[in-house]
Amino acid sequence: MRRRLDLAGALVVRPRILFLDEPTTGLDPRSRIGLWDVIRSLVADGTTVLLTTQYLEEADRLADEISVIDGGRVIAAGTPNELKTRVGGHRVVVILQHPADAERAAAVLARHGEGTPTVGDRGRELQVAVREGPLARQRVLAELTAAGVALHDAGMRRPTLDDVSLSLTGALPAAPRGRRAQ
Incomplete structure (x- = not known):
């Protein structure tokens, strides 16, 4: 409720620039989505929103536009898609019915x-x-x-901004480059 009151007070004057610091912390999913709608509406009406x-x-x-900050310094900036592309393009993801098939x-x-493929779950x-996105997925599925x-499941996935952050801050290695797909 306190967050809602703070936001309502800030919006009464229809600011040209609005700074929001962690505005959805502690909100339930419905309230968070509602706040996202309010933010989108403000931007559509011409308000510049700086969001941490x-x-x-x-x-x-x-x-x-996003700036990734690590250790108090901006280490990367760009649109969400630019940042995701920087980490790597598409990934083929398969979920096996039997872990014994993992090596093959x-x-x-x-x-x-x-x-090297990563193994999880x-x-x-x-x-x-x-590199080849859907074509590589088709080839992988045919060969499997x-x-x-x-x-159990298979598909394509693009990196998330979590992947970008972890890669850029050194917590996760970037997608290997240079080895060509066969």
Whole structure:
């Protein structure tokens, strides 16, 4: 309630520039989405909103330009898509029905991707960066099917702003480049 009152007080004067510091901290999902709508409406009406947030999904949905800060310094800036592209393009993601198939699946992903596939979710989820996007996904799925690897799910994924932040701050290695897809 206190956050809502603070925001309402700031909006009474219809500011040209509005600074919001972590505005959705502590809000339930419905209230957070409602606040996002208010922010979008303010921007559409010409208000410049400077938003600080650690919720990168929020930045992705609301921001036209993003600055990534680490250790008090701006280490990267750009649109959400520019920052995501900087980390790497598409990734093929497969979720196996049986973790025992992980080694065979990793070999297939390595042939079609760039770098070493990562393995998560108790050995069931594998992913690798790819240059050719949907074409690489089709090839991976065909080869996995031919190899008898049963999948629970498969798809394409672009990096999130969380991936960008972790990569840029050194907490996660950037997607390997230079190795061409086969």
